[in-house]
């Protein structure tokens with residue numbers, strides 16, 4: 001994405017939300033030496049991260065649920081064994 005200047009402030013368009021934002025403060029710097037910035041703005045970066053977090057939380061929830069079901073199965077099997085003896 002091309003860097004443009006607005007009112008003396010260097011910035012560029014975020015590839016995600018299509019909004020022009022100043023480089024400093026609007027984007028995360030990827031390489032300090034080359035002064036290259038992320039292609040998506042901080043807000044979009046944060047949003048993407050939060051979405052990932054939610055995804056992860058859902059995975060954990062599913063695992064916990066599976067674990068509960070397994071516990072129930074084990075309890076059932078234990079009961080069966082107990083009944084037999």
Ligand SMILES: [Zn+2]
Pocket residue numbers: 014015016017018019040041042043044
């Ligand atoms: Zn954005």
